[in-house]
Amino acid sequence: MTQIATTAEPRLTSLSHGGGCGCKIAPAVLSEILRETTAMTFPEEVIVGNETADDAAVYRLNDDQALVATTDFFMPIVDDPFDFGRIAATNALSDIYAMGARPIMALALVGMPINVLSKQTIGRILEGGASAARGAGIPVVGGHSIDSVEAIYGLVALGLVRPELVKKNAGARPGDRLVLGKPLGAGVMSAALKAEALDASGYAQMIATTTQLNTPGPELAEMPGVHALTDVTGFGLGGHMLEMLRAGGTAAVLDWASVPVMDGIPELLERGFVTGASGRNWSSYGSEIDLDGGLSDLDRALLTDPQTSGGLLVACAPEATDSVLALFRKHGFAAAAEIGSVTSEPGTARLHVA
Known part of the structure; x- marks a missing residue:
């Protein structure tokens, strides 16, 4: 497991009450907060706002270009500062790719306890973020x-896309197949890492997954x-998945056995490495999920496991599934898999797990 070079400083994960995307506000709480805010009227140039909790905002510049804007930041999910920066930047850029856009530049968001962490450690976090941005072909x-x-570290990320190619989380149609680009398990591994129970191979797998840029997005669009x-x-x-279903007014069947999972995750779950965010997620939306396949408590924890820098989720026509997987x-996403299908169901959007 990679460690911070200096022993005089605390572990980065010891400074965060919740690491990575596991520190997001629970969905139900966020919905309540947003309901109490004053609704804004958007100009007609705004193609995508906050109507369906999409991944980024999109503003039409002209007939050929739309600007995609997003921001994402969080507390450390790993102890190595360079890796933390890479993961956070990769995660922020994912929202650009999820709209079908290509990133063009980014701004860094940095909050640091400067009396606790050295300038060298903070510099390595920023270097990690810049490294991920270079991988995407853009400057910070x-x-x-x-x-x-x-x-705290993250990015404001900007991208460009042709207006007609913008891909929203809305739009899934009955009969569509669902494809997931990355395996699950980042939250489980982060819990094990914080408890110093993640071995070197597990750490390497976690870093490889969370720092893999979701570059298929523009070609998928x-x-x-x-x-x-979406991601x-x-x-x-x-x-x-429920956000996608609500946005499109559809339901879906998830084939749990087909969902890709990182190596070693079942064993870590058996040892009790489950994040608090997993339980908060289930409390927020579990009433909209039918566990038709009788999922175990551990499988349910994985279904709601917070994925830091997770994979793209694609809804596509059946005849396009092979091309999407190809x-x-x-782009090097060996674990990508078809995991379910969209159905037509009257009433509230629901997810059936078989």
Whole structure:
């Protein structure tokens, strides 16, 4: 397991009450907060606002270009500062890819306990973020920093896309197949890491998954058979599938046996490494999920496991499924898999897990 070079400083994960996307506000609480805010009227140039809890805002610049804007930041999910920066930046850029756009530049958001962490450690966090941005082919052109109690890092990310190619989380159609790009388990591994119970191979797998940029997004947007697109992050697979279903007014069947999972996750779950965010997620939206397959408590914890820098979730026409999977493979997403299908069901959007 990679450790911070200096022994005089605390572990980064010891400075955070919840690491990575596991520190997001619970879905139900967030909904209550947003209900009490004053609704804004958007100009007609806003193609995507906050109507369906989509991944980013989209503003039409002209007939050929739309600007995609998003921001994401969180507390440490790992102890190595460079890896923390890489994961946080990769996670922020994912929302650009999830709209079908290509990133163009980013701004850094930095909150650090400057009397606790050395300038070298903070510098390595920023270097990690810049490294991920370079992997996406963009610069980090500025940002903002504050002195804070917990270490916080992330990006404001900007991208461009043709207006007609914007992919929303709405749009899934009955009969569509659902494809997931990355395996589940980031939250479970983060819990094990914080307890110093994650071995070197598990750590390497976690880093490889959470720092893999969701680069298939723009090419997926160009495929006529792709109807909806989002990424799976802090609300878990169950939560983000439900967001897609609510946005499109549909239901879905999830084939739990087909869902890709990182190696070693069942064993870590058996040992009790479950995040608090997993339980909060279930409390927020569990009433909308039918466990037709009789999932165990551990499987349910994985269904709601917060995924930091998780995979793209695609709803596509049946005839496009093979092409979508082939595109994921071309970009190095070996675990990508078809995991279910969209159905037509009257009433409230529901997720059936078989």
